Amino acid sequence: LASPVARQAGMLSQLEGFYRAEIPKQKLFDQIASDVWVSDARLWQLYKDRNDTARVSYVAFRPENAQGSVEVTEAEISQYYNENRESFERPARAVVALVAVERAVTAADSAAARRRIDSLRAEIVAGADFAEVAERESVDSSSAINGGELGSGVRGRFVEPFENAAYELSVGEISQPVQTQFGWHLIKLDRKNGDTLDLRHILINVGQSDSTQAATDRLADRLFAIAGSATEPALFDSAAAELGLPVSSVVVLEDEPLNFAGRYVPSVSAWAFSGVQVGESSDLYDAPEAYYIARLDSVRAGGIAPLDDELKAEIRRRLEREKRVDALLPLATQLAEQARRTSLEDAAAELGQQVQQSIPFARATLVPGIGQFNTAVGAAFGLSVGEVSNAVRTTDDVYVLRLDAFTPADSADFVSSLPGFRAQTTQALRSERVQQYLIGLREDANIKDERQKIRANLRRQAPV
Numbered sequence: 001l002a003s004p005v006a007r008q009a010g011m012l013s014q015l016e017g018f019y020r021a022e023i024p025k026q027k028l029f030d031q032i033a034s035d036v037w038v039s040d041a042r043l044w045q046l047y048k049d050r051n052d053t054a055r056v057s058y059v060a061f062r063p064e065n066a067q068g069s070v071e072v073t074e075a076e077i078s079q080y081y082n083e084n085r086e087s088f089e090r091p092a093r094a095v096v097a098l099v100a101v102e103r104a105v106t107a108a109d110s111a112a113a114r115r116r117i118d119s120l121r122a123e124i125v126a127g128a129d130f131a132e133v134a135e136r137e138s139v140d141s142s143s144a145i146n147g148g149e150l151g152s153g154v155r156g157r158f159v160e161p162f163e164n165a166a167y168e169l170s171v172g173e174i175s176q177p178v179q180t181q182f183g184w185h186l187i188k189l190d191r192k193n194g195d196t197l198d199l200r201h202i203l204i205n206v207g208q209s210d211s212t213q214a215a216t217d218r219l220a221d222r223l224f225a226i227a228g229s230a231t232e233p234a235l236f237d238s239a240a241a242e243l244g245l246p247v248s249s250v251v252v253l254e255d256e257p258l259n260f261a262g263r264y265v266p267s268v269s270a271w272a273f274s275g276v277q278v279g280e281s282s283d284l285y286d287a288p289e290a291y292y293i294a295r296l297d298s299v300r301a302g303g304i305a306p307l308d309d310e311l312k313a314e315i316r317r318r319l320e321r322e323k324r325v326d327a328l329l330p331l332a333t334q335l336a337e338q339a340r341r342t343s344l345e346d347a348a349a350e351l352g353q354q355v356q357q358s359i360p361f362a363r364a365t366l367v368p369g370i371g372q373f374n375t376a377v378g379a380a381f382g383l384s385v386g387e388v389s390n391a392v393r394t395t396d397d398v399y400v401l402r403l404d405a406f407t408p409a410d411s412a413d414f415v416s417s418l419p420g421f422r423a424q425t426t427q428a429l430r431s432e433r434v435q436q437y438l439i440g441l442r443e444d445a446n447i448k449d450e451r452q453k454i455r456a457n458l459r460r461q462a463p464v
Helices: 006-023 024-033 038-051 074-083 107-125 130-137 160-166 210-227 231-244 267-273 311-340 342-352 373-381 411-444 451-462
Strands: 053-061 092-102 147-154 178-180 181-191 196-204 248-253 258-260 263-265 290-300 398-407
Touching: 038 147, 038 411, 053 092, 053 130, 053 196, 053 311, 053 342, 053 373, 074 130, 074 311, 092 210, 092 267, 107 130, 107 181, 107 196, 130 196, 147 263, 160 178, 160 181, 160 196, 210 231, 210 290, 248 258, 248 267, 267 290, 311 342, 373 398
Parallel strands: none
Antiparallel strands: 053 398, 092 248, 092 290, 147 196, 178 181, 181 196, 258 263
């Protein structure tokens, strides 16, 4: 009774399962990553990076507010281009027509997900271990493997409904079901220290029921029957028109995943640069949110971009900004020196500048008004409380900062959370090592990927 799409997915799963059985994934993972070890000193530094917090007052000098004009000559543009040629290498670029068959979720589907999260909460309240239920049921695989652990941190880590519910909990308390754009959550508060929370969660997606999914599969089957792997461009348009599906024109870059309407679209990017002909349609690709099919409308080879008028204009804007930022350094230096003699507020007022206050931030925080992972953020953690910095140049602006408050990470909290933090960090490093190993295998191996042809043949054999 399964649809052709479902039957094909089952057959492919059996094929892929066979190859997985040759080298079990966990065994491979253990073999490659078994020697990953992180010292206590390194873990403490990582913990501090997440939990040391600073708050600063600052004066920002923006290039758009700089007085006067700057000049960039043709010779400077040519010199910059010649010295930075590799930075102007452009990937191959394709334009594809894209059609999606959405996995629309009905009100009944939403109600079923809510009943599921309610039943899990009842199970935990009745005595089940939260971590065990999270490992068994949560669809957030990255946290489920550690019993739903989300680590330790301050406000700003999560979407608003989740965070609001988390900060209302007492230690050990289980939240009522919380709905976000990701689905339904149960949240448990393990530890609390001021604004810093150690949390766990269980996530249940809101997905299609069997009947809703069957209707979606039938529509996807029909789309593929008309346009799948077709070489006539008109068939793609005919299928979209017959089924009432909109066609979108999307730019795809080689070696970069395709994201469309805020979602990842699998396989289309690789397919577009696999040697298919312009006008040819793809196989039907399956994603959690939709089925996708694409048609290649154009493709352009990659390489170092020529120094044409468009690139000259881009370099000119870049050099103009750099010169404007450099021109701000003397004024910022003057303010910093004056602030050390008087105060940041008095020095700013004298020079007609405004003092602003930051939010409390960690080293990796995106700080409104300052940015993230730049020299200004780093400079804040090199100051003593009350100390005024020198003029700090970032790529885009110049800052003078004063450290107003610093809260170091709590070493006692670190010690108490060390086993879980070590496991979480080690797991992430092991996964990274396995990914690098697999990337190396792909680069060195001579592999011919025939999965697309297998899928196409299976679909052609299946009745619609």
